[in-house]
Amino acid sequence: MLSIAAAIVTMALKGGAAWLTGSVGLLSDAAESLVNLVAAVVALIALKVAIKPADENHPYGHSKAEYFSAVVEGVMIFVAAGFIIFTSVERLFNPRELEQLGLGLGISVVAAIINGAVGFVLIRKGRTAGSATLLADGKHLLTDVVTSVAVLLGVGLVAITHEPRLDAVVALLAGLNILWTGYRLIRDSVNGLMDIALPxxxxxxxxxxxxxxxxxxxxxxxxxxxxxxxxxxxxxxxxxxxxxxxxxxxxxxxxxxxxxxxxxxxxxxxxxxxxxxxxxxxxxxxxxx
CATH class of the missing domain: 3.30.70.1350 (Cation efflux protein, cytoplasmic domain)
Incomplete structure (x- = not known):
């Protein structure tokens, strides 16, 4: 529920910042927050299934439901990365001057702080509970923070150099980084579904x-x-x-x-x-x- 609330707030903040500035980098950051929201909803459903006690048809419990959530989150990350990469390539060929960068950057900083705080809480709770879902969600949020920092640096460089293509370059790099995160989430989830050995x-x-x-x-x-x-x-x-x-x-x-x-x-x-x-x-x- 905390993750869902954070996703709604940060999506609104980042979307507003992208609308104010016209930055494709900030738009890519907002797109990842939308992914966070969908992933958090799926995670909530999966956790409700995973905590069910063992029954006649599932004598070993329902805990593997968590891995389906992590796989869905990984797939959603791939979708977001594809959107970001497509948009950034288009903007490379059709650059656009950015507006109200100071306000847009300030809003994005607030959103990044919220994501970072929630991400640390989820990872700590995930490790305590041994939850693949909470760990995946927390790592995703921290990756989102890294992406946000990169985007903020890129937009800041645009403000200094007045070169709008830098915004698209940063968004492209952010999209590639998000792809890597999605791959790792799916890999770890598939290992869990395949009954991977303990560490x-x-x-x-x-x-x-x-x-x-x-x-x-x-x-x-x-x-x-x-x-x-x-x-x-x-x-x-x-x-x-x-x-x-x-x-x-x-x-x-x-x-x-x-x-x-x-x-x-x-x-x-x-x-x-x-x-x-x-x-x-x-x-x-x-x-x-």
């Missing part, structure tokens, strides 16, 4: 927990794998123990391992499969993952 550092922490329980010839682990789905983390592992152990003893060990893992990575869900260490069939799926 390397997290996997090392999980492996170190397993190493604490390992006893050569007595207790071993294999088929270790991890994945992320939205703000949820999952781990699978096979626990190998002597076949002479009772079910109770093997189960207690497995529960101790899971408890130790959750102490290191609190929000992870662990699935562990118990196997006899001396049975050749226990190793048939060792390298399947």
């Amino acid at each position: 390397e550092e997290t996997n090392r922490q999980l492996e170190s927990v397993l190493d604490r329980f390992r006893q050569p010839g007595q207790i071993e682990f294999h088929a270790f794998r991890t994945r992320r789905a939205g703000n949820r983390q999952f781990m699978d592992v096979h626990v190998l123990v002597p076949g002479t152990w009772s079910v109770l003893r093997g189960h207690d060990l497995t529960e101790d391992v899971i408890d130790a893992i959750v102490e290191v990575v609190p929000d992870i869900r662990v699935s562990a499969h118990l196997e006899p260490i001396e049975d050749p069939r226990s190793y048939a799926d060792e390298h399947d993952f």
Whole structure:
């Protein structure tokens, strides 16, 4: 909701600045704010779906809905970048004198400050909640700030040099930068939809927990794998123990391992499969993952 409010305010401010000055650079900045608004609405819908608890048809929850939001945001960024690049190229060939630059620049500075503040809030909350949607939205807003600064510098140069084509050049560079942002958002979202593994550092922490329980010839682990789905983390592992152990003893060990893992990575869900260490069939799926 904060992101939606910020998008409406900044879109109005930047649109007004572009109308006052006739700057294609400021117009490109306003176009990105329109994208921010659409993306924020989609993000709100996706988050409402993602926070739904697991049910009979979705036993692993709905958290992957967040990635669809990030993909939509990436696609919208591409659309905005295409509009910006097209407009800036046209203005290169048909330059236009800019008007009321001082007022237009002042309005754009206010809009950039609003976007920067909201962007930092979203990123901080996204990291705390492990939300791909909030992180994507926050990064997009901070990228918007970078674009705004570049546009402001460009328009300022126009005011100093009285060369209107500089406005179009800056807008073109801003459009290319926005394209790169859209590509990264889509790439990260697709990785999430493809069940990408947890970060390397997290996997090392999980492996170190397993190493604490390992006893050569007595207790071993294999088929270790991890994945992320939205703000949820999952781990699978096979626990190998002597076949002479009772079910109770093997189960207690497995529960101790899971408890130790959750102490290191609190929000992870662990699935562990118990196997006899001396049975050749226990190793048939060792390298399947």
